[in-house]
Amino acid sequence: MNAPAPIVRLDRVRLDRGGRTILRDISLEVPKGQVVAVLGPSGSGKSTLLAALTGELEPASGTVEVFGRPMPTRNRDLLELRKGIGVMLQGNGLLTDLTAAENVALPLRAHTTLPKPVIERLVRMKLHAVGLRAAADAFPRELSGGMARRVALARALALDPPLMIYDEPLTGLDPIASGVVMSLVRRLNDTLGLTSIVVTHHVHETLPVADHAIVIANGQIVFSGSPEALSATEDPLVRQFLNGEPDGPIGFDAAPRNAQEAA
Numbered sequence: 001m002n003a004p005a006p007i008v009r010l011d012r013v014r015l016d017r018g019g020r021t022i023l024r025d026i027s028l029e030v031p032k033g034q035v036v037a038v039l040g041p042s043g044s045g046k047s048t049l050l051a052a053l054t055g056e057l058e059p060a061s062g063t064v065e066v067f068g069r070p071m072p073t074r075n076r077d078l079l080e081l082r083k084g085i086g087v088m089l090q091g092n093g094l095l096t097d098l099t100a101a102e103n104v105a106l107p108l109r110a111h112t113t114l115p116k117p118v119i120e121r122l123v124r125m126k127l128h129a130v131g132l133r134a135a136a137d138a139f140p141r142e143l144s145g146g147m148a149r150r151v152a153l154a155r156a157l158a159l160d161p162p163l164m165i166y167d168e169p170l171t172g173l174d175p176i177a178s179g180v181v182m183s184l185v186r187r188l189n190d191t192l193g194l195t196s197i198v199v200t201h202h203v204h205e206t207l208p209v210a211d212h213a214i215v216i217a218n219g220q221i222v223f224s225g226s227p228e229a230l231s232a233t234e235d236p237l238v239r240q241f242l243n244g245e246p247d248g249p250i251g252f253d254a255a256p257r258n259a260q261e262a263a
């Protein structure tokens, strides 16, 4: 019997931005059910990689497949595919003048024609899944950073996407809130039968819940293997990143996005 197609498959992908190659020779397969940690220093191209998975950024070469199909090129097909990908971007992106429940309801209102009582029920279920049923009527400013992050998580789950993508879900959270969010990522992945890709530079919080880890640095994948293998690696490039050392094979100077930023 053939093995089921991986949920995500990248084959020798090159990603360019602003006329520069950000990532090259990226090959990666994510089987259903896995939580994969994508690690790497700031500016290494982690968010860029995610942009290729959602079809936001077209590869300069190589192929990207999601759910066993090549990335669609027609806009309509792309929008349809994106409904199957729950994305939690860097920062929460919650609308501040809407309550937690209203924020979670947004994707349901935008992408379904479900009647209001059904949407309300689904929203309560999603908030319950992240342990925040009691916070339904709170505004984002009334929530702690960790709670707000969980509301964003509930919103990303609203349409029951089989693939979840998290970009730096731990930024600005203390170690306890980080632990709560990461174990939630794992628990939701397993109980809802999802596949999750977690981009982060929070190695120590993320590795314990991951099945597989990749490290990107200097424009390519420099490690791909189990969290145990990552912790044991003696590769100087990977060790420099794991230990947060300023000097080593990872260069300090990254080219800025544009001239304004450099000024």
Ligand SMILES: Nc1ncnc2c1ncn2[C@@H]1O[C@H](COP(=O)(O)OP(=O)(O)OP(=O)(O)O)[C@@H](O)[C@H]1O
Pocket: 017, 018, 022, 040, 041, 042, 043, 044, 045, 046, 047, 048, 049, 201, 254, 255, 256, 257, 258
């Ligand atoms: N829209 C863009 N146009 C041009 N260059 C870009 C663009 N977005 C990102 N870059 C460049 O691509 C490189 C990788 O950026 P990216 O945001 O993917 O890094 P990252 O690993 O997510 O960093 P961080 O951990 O800080 O979020 C950087 O050098 C950045 O300047």
Ligand SMILES: [Mg+2]
Pocket: 046, 047, 048, 090, 167
């Ligand atoms: Mg990023």
